[in-house]
Amino acid sequence: MTKTTLVLGASLKTNRYSNIAINRLVQANHSVVAFGLTEGKVNGVQIDTELLPYEDVDTVTLYLSPKHQKAYYDYILSLNPKRVIFNPGTENPEFYKILRENNIQFEVACTLVLLATEQY
Template sequence: MKNLTLVIGASLNPNRYSNIAIKRLRDKKLPVLALGLKKGKVLDVSIDDEKQDYSNIDTVTLYLNPKRQEEYYNYIIGLKPKRVIFNPGTENMEFVKVLKENNIESEIACTLVLLSTNQY
């Protein structure tokens, strides 16, 4: 799948930014996978509650605070995404450095803003 996005920190709560991001990505007809604490669905996107061996991930968009990201470092690197987006509140310079060392681009930005300005 082209431009496949993995949302990490996905929530079933419609007021959470990760939930809104899934909806906006799907509005733009972009393929989405989601990983969160609870299984469920947002539109046609199933949220997995365990790390999966996904392939062909273009973008990982993070909705986890820096402390919670630590357990995902190796997992995300293993997925070999082209880029990782650090949404507001998820900025983590340590992880940015690790990503760079693994030739993975990172962007400190807001997925919702990138989508609304056609920069995604």
């Protein structure tokens, strides 16, 4: 079984990078869970609108601007992921510090590029 990725800020809109990321993660046979403001499915992945206590989340990939991330700090920490990916536009030094203090790795990177270059 592959490690689970949470796409935080998932969108049903096919032109959004979070949507593309879900599709590419599924194509690469990664286990994916997703949270967004609108419920629906992307390539068989349910976008939840409630913060669920997902288990064994390895990676959280962020598609939320820094000002919207603050509301999710405690939630992300509660999942105890191994890493958090800050996609372009989501960079957040305040959250980097919190993650460091909680021994959670983070990367300022693009999930799509990591997948395309087999570095995910």
